[in-house]
Amino acid sequence: MIDFSLSDEQRMVRDSVRDFIEKEVMPLEPQVLRNEREGRPGLEDGQYKDLQRKAKAAGFWGIGTPEEYGGINLGPIMSSIIAMETGRTFVRFGFGGTADNILYGANEKQKQEYLIPTINGDRRSCFAITEPGAGSDATNIRTRATRDGDDWIINGEKIFITNGNEADFVMVFAVTDPEKGANGGITCFLVDREMGWTSRPIQTMGEWGPAQLYFDNVRVPGDHVLGEVGWGFKLAMQWIGNGRYLIPSGAIGAAERLLEMAIEHSKNRVSMGHPIAEYQAIQWHIADSHVEIEQARWLTLYAAWLLENQKDNRHAASVAKLNGTQMANKVVDRVLQIHGGMGYTKELPIERWYRELRLLRIFEGTDEIQKRTIARNLIKGHAKVSEIGA
Numbered sequence: 001m002i003d004f005s006l007s008d009e010q011r012m013v014r015d016s017v018r019d020f021i022e023k024e025v026m027p028l029e030p031q032v033l034r035n036e037r038e039g040r041p042g043l044e045d046g047q048y049k050d051l052q053r054k055a056k057a058a059g060f061w062g063i064g065t066p067e068e069y070g071g072i073n074l075g076p077i078m079s080s081i082i083a084m085e086t087g088r089t090f091v092r093f094g095f096g097g098t099a100d101n102i103l104y105g106a107n108e109k110q111k112q113e114y115l116i117p118t119i120n121g122d123r124r125s126c127f128a129i130t131e132p133g134a135g136s137d138a139t140n141i142r143t144r145a146t147r148d149g150d151d152w153i154i155n156g157e158k159i160f161i162t163n164g165n166e167a168d169f170v171m172v173f174a175v176t177d178p179e180k181g182a183n184g185g186i187t188c189f190l191v192d193r194e195m196g197w198t199s200r201p202i203q204t205m206g207e208w209g210p211a212q213l214y215f216d217n218v219r220v221p222g223d224h225v226l227g228e229v230g231w232g233f234k235l236a237m238q239w240i241g242n243g244r245y246l247i248p249s250g251a252i253g254a255a256e257r258l259l260e261m262a263i264e265h266s267k268n269r270v271s272m273g274h275p276i277a278e279y280q281a282i283q284w285h286i287a288d289s290h291v292e293i294e295q296a297r298w299l300t301l302y303a304a305w306l307l308e309n310q311k312d313n314r315h316a317a318s319v320a321k322l323n324g325t326q327m328a329n330k331v332v333d334r335v336l337q338i339h340g341g342m343g344y345t346k347e348l349p350i351e352r353w354y355r356e357l358r359l360l361r362i363f364e365g366t367d368e369i370q371k372r373t374i375a376r377n378l379i380k381g382h383a384k385v386s387e388i389g390a
Contacts (some may be wrong), residue, residue: 010078017060020301023239024054029349031279032207037346040282042092042207052096052121066104071097076304076313080249084297087253092207096121100187101242102171102235105227114169114190114316126167128158128213129236137273139182141216145174145189150222152176152189154197156214162212164199168192172215173232180230187230187336190224191215206356208363244317244364246301248324251360252296254353255331259289260328261350262335274340285334292331296324315374324372327358332357 006014034043055061064079065071086093099118103125106115117123134140136369143156154174164170169192177185189199196218199211227235240303265287266277276282300320306313336343342352361367377383 010081013074013078014081014085016058017082018088018271020055020058020060021085021089021093024051024087025091025093028091029089031090033346033349033352036207036352046386048093049121051093055095056097060095063095065097065119066100070118071119076245076307077301080245080300080304083246083249084253084256087250088257090254090349090356091368100125100127100228102127102238105235106190109223110226111191120352123169124163124167126161126163126170126211126213128160128161128164128170128172130158130160132157132159139280141173141175141186143172143174145176145187145220148219151226152220152222154189154191154218154220156215157214158212158213160202161199161213162208162210165201165209166211170213171226171230172197172199172213173236177230182233184230186231186233186236187229188226188235189220189302190226191218191220195220204359206352206359208356208359216272242307242313242317244308244321245300245313247360247364248296248300248320248327249304251328251357252293252300254357255289255293255296255328258332258350258353259293260285262286262289262338265339282338285338289334293328296320296327299323315377318365318377320371321365322367322374325357326367328357329361 028043028047029155035044059072062069062071063074063082063171064076066073078150082095086095097119099115103111103115103118114123114125118125129141131143134142143158145152145154147153152174154172156174158164158172161170171191172189172191172350174184174189175185176187176238179185196216198214198216200214203211204210226232263277266282266286267275269276271279278284299316303313303316303320306316306388332350332354336354339348339350342348365373373382378385
């Protein structure tokens, strides 16, 4: 038999995280909505770090970070469950004490300069691979890095870079050998902002504020190569693949909260003498949403389970990402429909979620790229139709 239950410890962690989100983060939702209507950032200066400090005092710091770096390393399954809990609010929040896992591939000197300060919250990074004209086709990178003595000179642009406006250093991918392409010709560099790269905010339909980065003859010392020269693309794919299951995890949390709102509203909203919860059309919206949320939950937890057991989870993570993000978009659409005209207003957070969740079908690999990946894995035999137990 397969045991789907949580251990006492896992249940305690989940409940503690939910309690923190409900007591410390959700109360900020009216402020975030009000600030957005007034064209201001959702959280005031310092509020985000204050929340992280409160979470650290409660024991939540470095959830997926190895213990040797001061984390608690709860593992992929609990990281997924925690992401489901943080996804229950649209306030942009994440527990501190983490760093992009690609940084663990740094040498000891680089870890002291970049990894550990990032985990401690003293530095902030961004990950720059996407370019204008080379979004999902990351192998078509045009940013160039050329040798100049012991240094490298980087020229090019990156676009839609998360944290690009706030970061003080970037992990940027550039072509170092055009003849070799992605396999041996792309290198990852650790580049401080003070070395000369600049950023420009990109306005979006949600709170996500990515950046466009510019590299104009930026000189980078030779010892700032992350990993091996020429093998940056392999590092990038490992980073993107391993963390992909966390995106549907957050989407599941949002969908759960939205469905709870719809159920409550349907019991209270009276039309033609009856609560709308009594009408079959509304019941079907609720039933379909619940089934799809549960479906996404187990696909996502399976991807996390594979990673936790040192198995290749990339195919399962693509399946979970495609399914979970599409699910959340269906659920929020139904929930808005159940709320009618009020759901379309900015008085309720539904329209906010409607915009935010739409990004997930593009972010970290579009629906189309996930389908392409899944199909290719099956056709080439890298994955099996019946994968569980294989």
